[in-house]
Amino acid sequence: MQLPLSWIRDYVKPKQSVEKLAELLTLTGTEVERVEKRVAKFSGVVVGEVQTVIKHPAADRLKVTKVIVKEKQAEPLTIVCGAPNVRPGMAVPVALPGATLANGQTLEAATIRGVESQGMLCAPDELGLGDDHAGILALGPGVKLGTPLEQALALNDTIIHLELTLNRSDCFSVQGIAREIAAVTKTPFKPHVVKLTEKGRPAKGTLNIRIKHRAICSRYVGRLVRNVKVGPSPQWLVNRLEAAGVRPLNNVVDVTNYVMLCLGQPIHAFDARQVKGHSVVVRWARKGEKLQLLDGSTQALTTTIPVIADSEKPLAVAAIMGGEHSGVTEKTTTVIIESATFDPVVIRKASQQLRVRTEASHRHEKEPDPAMVEAAADYAAQLLAELAGGEVAKGRIEAGKAPPAPRAIPFKLADAAALLGVPVAERRARELLTRLGCTVKTGKSQWAVTPPSWRNDLRIPEDLTEEIGRLTGYNTFPKTLLAGPRTPSVLPSSLALERLVRDRLASAGFHEALTYPWYGQHQRAAFGLNGPHLELLKPLSQDQQYLRQSHVPRLTEAVVKNLPRNDELRLFELGSIFVPDGKVLREDRVLAVVALAPEAYRELRGVLETLAAAGGIELKQIIGEHDTSFLAGATRVATITPFSAPQARRHKIRSKHPYAALELSLTGLGQHWIEQTDFRPFSNYPAVQRDVAFWLPAGTAYGPIHEALTSLDPLLTTLELFDVFTKADRRSYAVRLTFQADDRTLTADEVEAVLGRVHTILADHGAELRL
Amino acid sequence: MPPSIEQLKREALAALAAVQSPPALEAFEHRYLGRKGKISAALRSVGQLAEADRQRVGAAANALRQELIAAVEEKREELAPDGAAPRDDVTVPGLPPRRGSLHPLTLFMRTMEDIWRSMGFSFHQGPDLETDWYNFSGLNIPPHHPARDIQDTFYLKGHPKHVLRTHISTVQLRAAERQSPPFRVVEFGRVYRHEATDASHEAAYFECEGLAVDRHVRVTDLIGTLTTFLETLFDRKLQIRVRPHYYPFVEPGMDLDMACFFCGGQGCGICGQAGWLEMMGSGMIHPKVLRHMKLDPATWSGFAWGMGVDRLAMFYYRYADIRLAHSGDLRFLEQFN
Structure with a gap:
């Protein structure tokens, strides 16, 4: 505001x-x-009034005007002007010779096509008041001739945002x-005083108000103002509205806005001619009723929309927006003023349902001061009388009851001091609360504090404690630390696992990335994510429609983005995925690792295997058509997808290296994880290493050989595939075997015996030894 | 040692002693230790010996071979002119080991985690998909409370009771389910706002929220604890101010501001000419929320605070676009490690 x-x-x-x-x-x-701080961008411009306008004798588009800049000026100024809107009687800004305009230009008297112009009438842009150059700025009524324009427009004001x-x-x-x-x-406050003069027939008998549905409105106050002349508002009112960021329209509408801004109570004005039987009813809309609003939209109403109606039809959506039909126009002469207390939740729901939010509705949603209802109606009536020549009919027409006075809050000063942590003197607390408008009834240990009608936020003792705290100033408080006992802070195992995983990947050359947790149909199709997804009701865009079930689509985009600057790429992300599981919405913590590298698949598999080994987990591989997954126990915890070259190209990855992705459920892994803390003894006897190299026909899997050798003999302790290459239709594998016993030095014969069995297994799997 | 081997040894050692240059040493090696050298010949001839001599002579020949190899190495070192061999070029830059990186936000959150841990706060991890209760109603934001407006919420199709959590204040209710007071808990996690993104707004970002509940927790504890945290994080004395603010789940509620890092409080584009940067929201846990935590407000009090991690990280690392965190750009990701 x-x-x-x-x-x-x-x-x-x-x-x-x-x-x-x-x-x-x-x-x-x-x-x-x-x-x-607003400052006028001009000087030497005063308020003038146009007396006569005649056509310029030598130019079709120009006019010669006579303008006075003081009352009863004997010799009006002659000013040549080209604006289409200039007419006699108009109040206008007159730049006199010597004036400086917004663009810095200094004005001098000049002869224009043979007519001497003794000044200039100004358009808004020439005064630095926006960029309107369509016509001369028309000033509102009530401005004194000769007044410096900056004063008339209250331009040198300070606006507080x-x-x-x-x-x-x-x-x-x-x-x-x-x-x-x-x-x-601590400065005195001068409350607003309404000075209303009533005139003519009383409103009673003419205006009827009925609250049919009390859930909508607890109190409705109406006023009737006759003989209103709708026209522009005086300049001072225009100035204030504009300074408050509200666009002026006409004196009646401006008055309603002005009163709302001034007192906080929204006001509505109806054209009484359009209110059938001068009868105002507050009720729920009926099914099938329609209403065209002041913003031009037509709303189909439902029984959940509160309306202000006459005896036949809705006139306005209560507290939100008036209807076009009953709105104030130039022809309006009799105005019905509405000032009412509506139910905030009813208004809020209706405003959401209709998707219409106004200055009035947002104030009603927050429950404005109910004690302002009469004053606001009266003030609006007073202003219509003063500014639009209206005659205020005698008496207010009221329906409903004023809400009960605010209840006293039981308040213990000791509790307030304990919560704030600073001592609060009794006298000072009382003074502070009183200053805010509260009525304080002190007692021995407990006070009764009644908040003023406008402070509906004060409801519980802690609210009063806050008032004392904020007016005392938190920045004067001492800073203390928690006094109570402290227990050791241990990272929960799930978070500890995430820390470990991140550290291992970063130290192994992978870069952690963060991507958005949603994607669209495009990514789902491209990555074959066909399962049911959680869908956002209102996504930010089409490609942010679904909550992710895989980090890989967005990580792949990151790979593509970095490709121009990198030959190989290794990225990972750790975060949640979202899976609808019937009624249950499952969230899994998932690690995704992508690699664009000469040995992408093996690197990712190595990451997976070493992570699993760290938690004492044995993985079982299941080979699928496009990917390969790994079980821990009976749970599928990981998938590795090697992308074929055409697939990678489809994802815009142009590289000589293969691309692969690993997805590992940390939720799943965590369930099988065993923290390895026990010492595992190692052998102090020498180990013997032997390398074997062999050929396999292309298309024959190496895995079964590796698996068979791993479980071949306790003396064969480790097995490392250290070289693979392809030649013609064969592939060569070189494996380093380590033999070691826990209790003795191995003899050559023992090693040879196991090696003999290794050769047998190789032969059984169709391998041909490479010598 | 059989005479022939003995003889061979004397001959070889004498020859080696005479060697004066690396090429001569090479020739010596070739003559004695090469595949067709004299030792090999001697070893090959062992086969022709009588059964009884074979092992003895073979062993002696092998022993001589080992001895000569050692002697040759010694001679080689002797012949190597001190410092005359071209040294490796020590002016070339190092070969960096392959290293990856942790995301700047991960690093930043760890820094914060470590401080909170040192102050006795333990950690909680709650779900991103929350029910209305944990995200709103339980936090004193009933349906149709205007406060639901300021948190533009993502709702899910077909699951009207769930939202993507709009703040991590959910930890207040969730942590209390796990433990009884006194406790100090903090949670780091992702939150979601239905908001167009720009240099200073994200739709998915991280927040850190914590709370301390005990018998006599005071506003002064809140101010002291949060000030200590910020001063530890930024490793210097800070100018901090506390400003009353409204959050439905705390009473009293307040914001903590820090004098702007960029202009030192003079006012600049980053602090919106205010000279202050809003760091976090906080307050004393509202009695209603305490009751929702199944705690009696007459006995227990507590404070809670929440802060946007991404925004704070921008100040900490001094970058100007919040979206960099999600950019996936290695030039950003690798920094700060």
Whole structure:
């Protein structure tokens, strides 16, 4: 919200500079986003009035005007002007010779096509007021001739931009902010006083108000104003609305906005002609009813939408937006003013359902001060009388009951001091609460504190504690540390495992990446992710529609992105995947590793195997059509997908290296993980190493040989495949075998015996020894 | 030692003693130790000996072979001119070992984790998909509370009771289910906001939230603990201010600001001319939330705080676009390791 300081100063006059004031407000919880000091970008421009307009004798598009810049000016100024909107009686900005315009140009009297022009009438852009150059700036009524324009437009004002918290409904108004300023600066607050003169027939008998459905509205106050002349608002009101960021429209609409901004209570104005029988009913909409709103949209109403209706049809969506039909137009003469207290939840639901949010609806959602309802109706009526020549019919028409007065909060000062951690003097606490408008009834150990009607956020003792804390200033508090007992902090096993996995991968040359947890149909199709996915109701875009079940699509994109600067790439990501499992929404912590490297598949398999080994887990391989997966016990915990060259190219990976991806469920791995802490004795006897090399026909798997050799003999302790190459239709494998016993030095014969069996196994698998 | 081997040894040693240059040494090796050298010949001839002599002579020949190999090595060192061999070029740069990297956010979160651990906070890990209760209602944000607006929520098709958590304040309720007070808990995790991304806004980012519950936890403990945390993290005395703020799940609620790193509090583009950067939201746990934690507010009190990790990391590492964290660009990922 933004408000001009000059308006606030109608109600409170703090002595502080605006900067100091902004800081005070911010540090007491009313955050000032920024202070905007407006300065006129021109000088020497005054308010004038156009008397006559005639065509320029020598130019079709130009006009010669006579303009006065003071009352009863004997010799009006002659000013040549080209604007289409200039007409007699218009109040306009007149730049006199010597004036400086927004672009820095200094004006001098000049002769234009033979006519001497003694000044210039200004368009908004020439004054630095936006970029409108369509016509001369038309000033509102009520400005005094000759007034410097910056003064008439209140341009040299300070605008305070506020970032309000939504619990403080009272602060969404000039009066509310003034009251808050009064409280934090200890300056007197001058409450708003309505000075209303009633005239003519009473409203009673003409205007009827009925609340049919109490759930919508607890109280409705109406006023009738006759003989209203709809027209532009006076300049001072236009200035204030514009400074508050509200676009002026006409005097009636402007008055409703002005009163809402001033007092915080939304106001609506109906054209009484369009209100059948001058009868206003608050009710739920009926099925099938339709209403065209002031924003031009037509809403199909349902029984959950609260409306203001006449005897026949809806006139407005209650508290949210008026209808086009009953809105104020130039022809309006009699106005019905609405000021009411609506149920915040009803309004909020309806606003969400219709997707219409207005300044009025968001204030109603926060429950504005119910005590302002009459004052706001009266103030609006007063202004219509003053500014639109209206006659305010005698009496308010009211329906419903005023809400009960706020309840007293039982308050123990000792509790407040204990929660804040600082001592709070009784006198000071009482003074602070009173300053905020609370009524304080002190007692021996407990007080009864009644908050003012506008502070509906004060409900429990802790709320009062906060008021004392914030007005005292948290920054004056000492800083203490928790006093209580401390237990050792141990990382839970799931997090410890994640730490271990990340560390191992990073130290093995893999780079951790982070990708978005969603993808679209495109990625699902490209990576064959065909299972059911969780889908977002309103995704940010089409390719962020599904919650991921694999990190690989986005990691692959990262690979492609880095490809221009890297030959080989190794990335990993650790994060959640989301799987709908019937009614259960499963979340698994998953590690994905991708490699673009000469031995991509073997690197990833090595990562998997060493990780599993660290947790004492034996993996069993299941070979699938496109990928290969690994079981821990009976659970599938990992999958490795080697991408074929054409597949990789389809994913835009252009590289001489193969691409592969590993996906490992850490949730699954964690279930089988055994923390290895026991010492495992090792042999102190010498080990013997022998290398064997052999050929296998292309297409014959090496795995079964490796598996058979691994379990061949306890003396054959390790087996390392250290060289693989292909020649013609054969592939060569070289394996280093290590033999070792726990209790003795092996003899050559023992080694030879096992080696003989190795050769047998090789022969059985169709291997041909390479000598 | 059989006479012939003995003789061979004397001859060989004498010949070796005479060697004065590396080429001569090479010739010697060839003559005595080569495949067709004299030792090999001697070993080959063992086969023709009488059964009884074979093993003895063979062993002696082998022993001589070993002795000569050792002697040749010794001679080689002797002949190597001191420092005359061209040294390796020690001016070439090192060969870096292959190393990977941890994500900057991982590193940053670990730094924070370590501080919280040292202050006695233990860790919790909750789900990203949350029910309405943990994300909203249980935290004193009932249905149709206006506070639901400021947290643009991702909802799921067909699962109306679940949301992607919009904040990690969920830990307040979840941690209390696992333990009874006093406790100090912190959680790091991903949160989601339905928000268009730009240089300072992310739709999926990390938050860190923690809480401490005990018999007499005070606002001063909150301010002291969070100040200590920030000063430890940034390793210097900081200018910190506390500003009242509204969060439905705390009362009183407050924000912690730090004097802007970039301009030192003078006001710049990064702090929006304010001179202050908002670091975290915090407050004393609301009595309603304490009751939802099944704790009696008359006995227990506590504070909670939450902060956006990605945003704080931008200040910590001094980069200006929050989206870099998700960029997957190695030039970013590799830094800071």
